[in-house]
Amino acid sequence: MAEVHVIGQIIGASGFSESSLFCKWGIHTGAAWKLLSGVQVGQTQVDTPQIGEMAYWSHPIDLHFATKGLQGWPRLHFQVWSQDSFGRCQLAGYGFCHVPSSPGTHQLACPTWRPLGSWQEQLARAFVGGGPQLLHGDTIYSGADRYRLHTAAGGTVHLEISLLLRHFDRYGVEC
Amino acid sequence: MMTASPSVFLLMVNGQVESAQFPEYDDLFCKYCFVYGQDWVPTAGLEEGISQITSKSQDVRQALVWNLPIDVTFKSTNPYGWPQIVLSVYGPDVFGNDVVRGYGAVHVPFSPGRHKRTIPMFVPESTSILQKFTSWFMGRRPEYTDPKVVAQGEGREAQPG
Numbered sequence: 001m002a003e004v005h006v007i008g009q010i011i012g013a014s015g016f017s018e019s020s021l022f023c024k025w026g027i028h029t030g031a032a033w034k035l036l037s038g039v040q041v042g043q044t045q046v047d048t049p050q051i052g053e054m055a056y057w058s059h060p061i062d063l064h065f066a067t068k069g070l071q072g073w074p075r076l077h078f079q080v081w082s083q084d085s086f087g088r089c090q091l092a093g094y095g096f097c098h099v100p101s102s103p104g105t106h107q108l109a110c111p112t113w114r115p116l117g118s119w120q121e122q123l124a125r126a127f128v129g130g131g132p133q134l135l136h137g138d139t140i141y142s143g144a145d146r147y148r149l150h151t152a153a154g155g156t157v158h159l160e161i162s163l164l165l166r167h168f169d170r171y172g173v174e175c
Numbered sequence: 176m177m178t179a180s181p182s183v184f185l186l187m188v189n190g191q192v193e194s195a196q197f198p199e200y201d202d203l204f205c206k207y208c209f210v211y212g213q214d215w216v217p218t219a220g221l222e223e224g225i226s227q228i229t230s231k232s233q234d235v236r237q238a239l240v241w242n243l244p245i246d247v248t249f250k251s252t253n254p255y256g257w258p259q260i261v262l263s264v265y266g267p268d269v270f271g272n273d274v275v276r277g278y279g280a281v282h283v284p285f286s287p288g289r290h291k292r293t294i295p296m297f298v299p300e301s302t303s304i305l306q307k308f309t310s311w312f313m314g315r316r317p318e319y320t321d322p323k324v325v326a327q328g329e330g331r332e333a334q335p336g
Contacts, residue, residue: 017234071219071248073189095242098189102288111194111240116230143244147204149227153194153240174287 002168003036006063006074006099008161010044012056015155016092018082021055022046023157025079027063027099028141030072038063046083054158061161070173074099077141078157080112090129093154096141102175105162112154185218185250186258188283192226192243195264197296200276203239203266204228209247210280210326212256220247258283259326264296274316275299280326 006027013021026041044057065074077096081089093112100106116122117132125131139146168175192205208223226243249258264277277296284290299317301307310316319325 015234015236070185070187073187075244096244097191098244100289101189106289111238111242113227113229113240113242141244143221143224143226143246146227146243147225150202150230151227151240152230153232153236153238 001066001068002171002173003166004065004067004074004099005164005166006061006065006161007164008061008105008159010057010059010061010078011158011160012047012054012058013080013155013157014054016055016080016082017155018090018092019053019055020046020048020083021080021092022083023057023059023078023080025059025061025076026137027074027076028138029065029067029074030069032069033065033067033072033074036064036066061159073101075141076110076159076161077137078110078112079137079140080154080157084129088129090125091131091133094134094140095154095157097159100161100163103163103165105160108159108161110157110159112157113151114154116150116152183250183252185248186283187248188220188245188258190245192241192245192262194238194240194242195296196237197239197264197266197276198237200266201231201239202228203264203276205241205243205262205264206322207243207245207260207262208322209249209258209283210261210323211249211251211258212253214253215249215251215256215258218248218250222247257285261322261326262294262296263322263325268316272315275318278319278322278325 023044044059047055049055075096075098080092082092083089093114095110095112097108097110115132165175204226206225226241229239231237259280259282261280265273266276268274279294279296281292281294301317
């Protein structure tokens with residue numbers, strides 16, 4: 001079995017109109033992949049930037065996968081939420097990016113989007129907060145059935161991910 | 176005696192249509208499809224996709240974000256006909272009809288690793304002025320019947336962009 005180590009951190013987020021952001025992240029793989037160590041989902045702390053506009057989380061990611069096939073290469077997916085002074089949470093963006101496939105350290109910038117509702121819902125979101133959310137989280141990282149959605153851009157999630165691959169050459173895979 | 180056995184290789188493409196910049200248009204969606212030669216066959220994943228409709232962000236960037244996953248594996252015996260990804264972007268016109276806003280194509284990268292490609296998009300234009308007016312009025316722009324012609328080199332002399 002070939003092995004993949006995904007080690008790095010979610011550095012933070014920039015470009016969001018809201019401050020006080022936190023991120024729920026997860027990693028999705030195909031059926032041939034098995035997680036040997038590490039946690040596959042997580043949630044960062046809430047960060048309110050004091051200097052500048054970028055929210056920093058520095059949330060560590062350390063995952064060890066074993067795989068029998070290349071299909072379903074891991075994808076990291078994110079939900080960025082903002083929390084206001086009353087403790088209510090509002091969705092700021094959904095995003096995903098594939099884990100890189102070449103060994104080494106990579107800087108990733110993942111764009112995000114959020115569903116827009118009708119104009120009444122958009123107006124309500126501006127005044128009261130709230131807003132539409134996805135029912136099924138897998139739309140974030142899958143392309144099926146997206147045509148029903150109307151979305152707007154959110155900010156960008158920044159990550160630094162290092163990748164270590166093991167035994168891929170035994171199976172004739174060039175990375 | 177020589178035994179000729181074609182060696183099969185696999186090409187796995189993972190990525191996303193991240194975002195677009197269209198200063199003049201808003202509320203766009205994109206479709207992607209792959210164009211490849213006869214020696215290529217997709218073995219896994221989706222060969223075509225359609226994204227959500229996205230609106231420009233309100234800030235200075237004016238970004239149109241789709242974040243649409245691309246996940247396909249090809250099997251081939253010959254680099255000739257290396258797959259190209261063809262993107263078509265559509266948006267509403269004044270009357271609400273979906274009109275093409277741009278076509279573009281690029282080859283799938285040749286080397287393993289991480290790649291980022293920015294593709295310029297173009298729209299076909301009709302040659303007669305009367306047709307330009309009627310197409311604006313009726314909301315029906317000239318469109319390619321098959322977006323895959325964008326990936327071909329032949330026959331381009333006749334197409335003004």
